[in-house]
Amino acid sequence: MITSAVNHYYRSSIGRKHLVALTGLLLCGFLVGHLSGNFLLLMGPDAFNLYGHRLFSLGAALYVIEGGLGLVFLVHLGLALRLTFENYRARGNQKYAAKKNTGRGTTFMSWSMPWTGLVLLVFTILHLINLKFGPYYTTSVEGIEMRDLYRVTMEYFQDPLHVAWYVFAMICAALHTAHGVASAFQSLGLNHGRYYPKIKAFSYIYAVLVGGGFAFISVWAHFQGV
Amino acid sequence: MASGNMSLNLKIWRQKSGEDQGKLVDYQVQNVSPDMSFLEMIDVLNEQLVRKGEDTIAFDHDCREGICGMCSMMIDGKAHGGFKNTTTCQVHMRHYKDGDTIVIEPFRARAFPVIKDLTVDRTAIDKVMMAGGYITASTGNAQDGNAVLIPKPIADEAMDAAACIACGACVASCPNSSGMLFMGAKISQLALLPQGKPESPKRALNMVQTHDNLGFGNCSTHAECEATCPKGISIEHIARMNREYLKAAFTYYDKKRSE
Numbered sequence: 001m002i003t004s005a006v007n008h009y010y011r012s013s014i015g016r017k018h019l020v021a022l023t024g025l026l027l028c029g030f031l032v033g034h035l036s037g038n039f040l041l042l043m044g045p046d047a048f049n050l051y052g053h054r055l056f057s058l059g060a061a062l063y064v065i066e067g068g069l070g071l072v073f074l075v076h077l078g079l080a081l082r083l084t085f086e087n088y089r090a091r092g093n094q095k096y097a098a099k100k101n102t103g104r105g106t107t108f109m110s111w112s113m114p115w116t117g118l119v120l121l122v123f124t125i126l127h128l129i130n131l132k133f134g135p136y137y138t139t140s141v142e143g144i145e146m147r148d149l150y151r152v153t154m155e156y157f158q159d160p161l162h163v164a165w166y167v168f169a170m171i172c173a174a175l176h177t178a179h180g181v182a183s184a185f186q187s188l189g190l191n192h193g194r195y196y197p198k199i200k201a202f203s204y205i206y207a208v209l210v211g212g213g214f215a216f217i218s219v220w221a222h223f224q225g226v
Numbered sequence: 227m228a229s230g231n232m233s234l235n236l237k238i239w240r241q242k243s244g245e246d247q248g249k250l251v252d253y254q255v256q257n258v259s260p261d262m263s264f265l266e267m268i269d270v271l272n273e274q275l276v277r278k279g280e281d282t283i284a285f286d287h288d289c290r291e292g293i294c295g296m297c298s299m300m301i302d303g304k305a306h307g308g309f310k311n312t313t314t315c316q317v318h319m320r321h322y323k324d325g326d327t328i329v330i331e332p333f334r335a336r337a338f339p340v341i342k343d344l345t346v347d348r349t350a351i352d353k354v355m356m357a358g359g360y361i362t363a364s365t366g367n368a369q370d371g372n373a374v375l376i377p378k379p380i381a382d383e384a385m386d387a388a389a390c391i392a393c394g395a396c397v398a399s400c401p402n403s404s405g406m407l408f409m410g411a412k413i414s415q416l417a418l419l420p421q422g423k424p425e426s427p428k429r430a431l432n433m434v435q436t437h438d439n440l441g442f443g444n445c446s447t448h449a450e451c452e453a454t455c456p457k458g459i460s461i462e463h464i465a466r467m468n469r470e471y472l473k474a475a476f477t478y479y480d481k482k483r484s485e
Contacts, residue, residue: 009475012434013404013444014468083444087402090443092336097239097250098329100303105450106401113446183447189469191462 013086014187016079021184023076028177028206030069035213041221045150046141053146077121084114109179116172123169130156157221166218174211178204232258232319235327236271238283244339244347250329260320264307265290265297267319268330285344290315292456295391298398299344300331305395305454313393313456333398336441337405350440351392354405357436358429359412365421380418387415389457396451396459402443407451409437410467411459417470427474434471 009015040048055062109116131152139148157163181203185191190199233256241248255271262270265287272282288296297314301307307317322328332340337350365371376384388411396407413430416422422429445464452461 006475008431008435009471012471012475013406013438013442014434014471015475017444018468018472083446087404087443087446090336090403090441091401092334092338092403094248094334094340096300096303096331096334097237098303098331099300100308101450102304102308102399102453104453105399106448110446110448111401179447186447186461186465187445187468189465189467189472191465193460193462196462 013083016083017187020076020079020083021187023072023079024180024184026072027076028181028210030072031173031177031210031214035210038214038217041150041153041217045139045148048150048153049139049141049146049148052149053141053144056147073124077117080114080117107179109175110183112175113179116176119169119172120176123165123172126165130162151226154221154224154226157218158226160222163218163222167215170211170215170218173214174207176207177210178207181206232260232322232324232326234258234267234322235325237327237329238344239331240283240343241332241340243342248340248343250331258319258322260318262319263290263315264301264317264319265315283344284342286346287315292316293391295393298333298346298348298394300329300333300398302329303331305333305399306393306456308454311456311458313391316456333394335394335397335400335403335443337403338394338397346394348392348394350442351394351397351405351408353440354409354433354437355392355412358425358432359409359416361416361422361425363421363424374420376419384415384418387411387418387459387463390415390455390459391457393456395454395456397442399450399454400443400445401448401450402446404445404451405437405440405442406445406464406467407455407459407461409433410461410464413470414463414466417466426470427478428480430467430470430474431478434467 010019037048037051040051058065131149134152134156137148137151138145139151140146157166182196182200185196185199190196233254236253236255237250238253239248240251253271255267255274258267258270265285268283268285275282286296286298288294290297292313292315295313297306299306299314301314301317306312306314307321309317309321330344332338332344332346333348334340334346338346338348341347365374390408390411392408394408397403397405400407413426413433416429417426447461449461452459
């Protein structure tokens, strides 16, 4: 029955859930780092541009980190998509005529996971195109020539449509992580009556702080002007 | 018994066989007493159908005291009617008012094909159980049971999981049609007890593999199963299963495993 326990693990429902959970938590960790960096925007152009410059000067190491992050993102996306399609199939062809949720289980957040996830996928692609691979301005801080990422960011957020889309995406991120963080702990087997309510609370706090933090900066940038 | 005084409008799923394309059919049932159970109300309707020479509504039932797990149906879109810790047979008509409309559908999941009307084939649950939901170790006689010390909280936790009657409400109400709650309950129950521990890794691997192969969905922690479980089983047992599975996948060792 068991050809190889470990081999079986990566193909099983629970094994893949573990991987989705683990990659999800890693991405949540990345968001915290990204947001901390964004807060440097508030400190002015030089602080933000220096931060960007220091990151770029990591050289090859940065590519390794970015590659790892991309891989984590793709594993999370690919496995979650597959699990979603399997779940859709598992429901069968005949749907309920009058299915109602009890109100004690499924929430809008848990129901919308695939949709908020897709919004975040589209958002990430556009975000990379518009900002990371966006206009290349240069500036000089303390005599060092570097990319003026502050200007790229501030210019991007002058368009109210960009801000609206960004805030919408961050609401999706908050909804996604509010369910996702606690669910990841559950998937990894970390659910106990004693601490699970705290994990759930942490999940909501994380979602509000991170989603709200990013959204705040986009709105601030809009009103700050270039 | 109070005299029957309610009249209800029912929309019941009728389907002649697995191949048949079913549909909701309207029925009226009179003389329903508030003291009747939900199944007795359907019995009354079936008697009316027999008198009219029509085909009766097929539904699963056995003990009618909430412990066998046979009475599977979605009442107004909720498994077992959505009442707290209650199976369909223990739902009483006092929850409904004269003139109410009630929609009754079978449990739906790819793993639970409809046999007829409200009766579904839940063999898939038995197959998951047969893949490891038991112990084969000799546990001795009664006095040996007393000699094996089990802390009370652990025994209680195992008992909570053992309350599962494998009715399938978790699968029916899960937006993903996942069987993780009933499987988690069994894996958790046996993993907690010393008699179940030796086979725990093999059990976790085999049951999960069988569950996946039978076309059940994956858990995404909606916890709709926990909310509708007539035995109030917590998704903590799913978490324990996830831990057991993780341990098993990376530590299970059996040189002789052949297939």
